[in-house]
Amino acid sequence: MIKRSLAPLALGGFGIGMTEFVMMGILPDVANGLHISIPQAGYLISAYACGVVVGAPTLVSMLGHKPPRSVLIWFMLMFLVFNGLSALAPNFTSLLLLRFLAGLPHGAFFGVGAVVATRLAEKGREAAALASMFSGLTIANVIGVPAGTWLGHHMSWRIVFLIVAAIGLATVVMLKKVVPYMAGTPGAGLREDLKIFRRASLWLALGITSIGTGGFFAWLSYIAPLLTDVTQFHADMIPLIMTVVGVGMTFGVNVGGKLADRVPPLRAILILLMSMVCLLCLNAVLAGSQVAMMTLAFLIGANALALGPPIQMLLIENSREAEMLGSSLGQSGFNIGNALGAFLGGIPLTLGYSYASPLWVAAGLALSGVVLATAMLAHGKRSVALA
Known part of the structure; x- marks a missing residue:
């Protein structure tokens, strides 16, 4: 409610x-x-x-x-x-x-x-x-x-x-x-707000948002030909499966909110990005199974939107003097991830690989997000130690 x-x-x-x-x-x-x-x-x-x-x-x-x-x-x-x-x-x-x-x-x-x-x-x-x-x-x-x-x-x-x-x-x-x-x-004002960009932690948070979520968009950008050419669904099934993805998103955003209220946002992001890597790799292996595809469509959609609340919390935490600017950067990051995922996911297709190949690119982007989140966690611990 x-x-x-x-x-x-x-x-x-x-x-x-x-x-x-x-x-x-x-x-x-x-x-x-x-x-x-x-x-x-x-x-x-x-x-x-x-x-x-x-x-x-x-x-x-x-x-x-x-x-x-x-x-x-x-x-x-x-x-x-x-x-x-x-x-x-x-x-x-x-x-x-x-x-x-x-x-x-x-x-x-x-x-x-x-x-x-x-x-x-x-x-x-x-x-x-x-x-x-x-x-x-x-x-x-x-x-x-x-x-x-x-x-x-x-x-x-x-x-x-x-x-x-x-x-x-x-x-x-x-x-x-x-x-x-x-x-x-x-x-x-603009001059004061821009001072938040001096923080390495904010750039790491933006990198996690832009690159880590690019994995989801690399998957989503080519889901239609994946469903028809690899999984062998009829084209009429695509709207239904996209609805399944949307239902997963609705479920996931609430899970992400609860998770980020229980553990620090960065740790929640790390957990969710690691699970995203696993789900995308699993989808690449099981791309030919219709039952697996329906299940994974829900789970990947849920996992992706679960990242939303902790990412927003992380950006707000790292831009306290200009929290509205920092928070707004989340949507910029998501849209950069959208463009990055679609572009990189399309490269193996231009080289003649199957429509399942963008899934490995997607997993690689999500894994890059894990690396950045781990680096940000280490950066935070080092900052505390030096304080």
Whole structure:
């Protein structure tokens, strides 16, 4: 049961998750509607990701000194306007620009929302509060994305963006009515915020986020051809299996929240990345088994989103003087991981290897995350010893 004051954050997360991931499902419809190729339409996904990476640190640095509730409302207003305009885009160029602009408030909303969630949480329940916020993102993959894909196929892809804009409007209303007022941070500014980048621990945390989670995205990017060509599922089964992944995400984000409230975030991340390595290697070995694939789709989805709450906690811990900026970097890191995983996972395919080969790349990326987490743990112990 989501705490009432956290419900607007979950709803905003639902809208953000829907607009980010539904594009994969309606890509052919957008391409047909704008008379462009599928590869060209794929740039719309990249444009959104670029918006996330750019917007998260920039917007938070500009507005971090304002009251958090007001900042969240401004971000959601941007979100609803640019998604609403996307529904009216007359051509590819205008939609490309609007997708970039719609991505700007994505990471910033989660960054500020994560700080608000921890402040609203009961003592010792901070990670669980973060899980509540991220539950909206996971539920979007179970309900919003399949529904939006169906609408895009059978009605119009433009309706999907109008629905997303309506969710943004509902979030604005709920933020105003439900989230309590909190004072801003006096004196915060870009120059002061940027000082957190002097910390080796923050760079290690960002490396864990960008590289470690890249393993999940290397797996997810090529799951469709893996299912049809290697596991021998019929193409009609892909939406069902993606729903299984989404259900796993919903389960996992709550597990991650509980785990991060019981053990230090870095140790939770280390445990989850090690289990991710094992699951990805197991999937590579059992890629031809339909029963194994269904089971692993749930487990890998759960494991991936379980990383969300402890990663956010770790970033907040290592950016105390600019915690909103530090928290927002999580979404930038995830999107870098998305791009990195898709790029590196595709290399063995270009060399002629099977669609199971990206799984070994995925396992390697997750293992690199384990190495970075271990290095960060050692760095922390050394810092304490020298203090």
